[in-house]
Amino acid sequence: PDAPQPIPPLDVFYCKICTFPLEYCEFGPRFSKCKEWLKDDRPDLYDRYYSQEALEAKIGTLSLEGQALLEKDAAKKEVKAEAKALAEAKKKEASTVTIKRIQRNKNEYVTSIHGLEAFGVDLKKAAKLFATKFACGSSVTKNPQGLDEIVVQGDVSGDIVEMIEDQVGVLKGVLSDNVVEVEEKKKKGDN
Secondary structure, eight states, X not given: OOOOOOOOOOOOOBOTTTOSBGGGGGGSTTHHHHHHHHHHHOHHHHHHHHSHHHHHHHHTTOOHHHHHHHHHHHHHHHHHHHHHHHHHHHHHHHOOEEEEXXXXXXXXXXXXXXXXXXXXXXXXXXXHHHHHHHTSXXXXXXXXXXXXXXXXXXXXXXXXXXXXXXXOGGGXXXXXXXXXXXXXXXXXXXX
């Protein structure tokens, strides 16, 4: 009996700009940069996907006006993606991380961290990182303003600043220049 031959795996080449397979670069945010990279790095594949014959086969019945419209639309998408990245970078620079040491009783403190979410930090993962690092309780709660913050049991504000400066774990990407330390003492009459 003639046994069926196994099908060999496909060899997929990925773009180094958008990380999509080459067939899907046109749907990414930086299509023109992908084409430039492919033309410089792999001219054989560039000819396969973007030569005149390949474009004619792909476009088929699309008119020259339609093709120009598609290229214009791709350029708009690139500009929009770059503007969005620039806005996110500005937002990161303007954001601050507040590390507050709050006195509970005479020698009991908690440390609250607010503002990490502006840097793309997952607060639950950061709370778990602090809990394992300092062997204490740590949780994500809402502050009086209604925003999420991390509350860590104990006086660990200095250690948290060091962790941010060293870019430990999920704290990568947090700018150490944007960290503010605050100490809040318990007022008399508060329980």
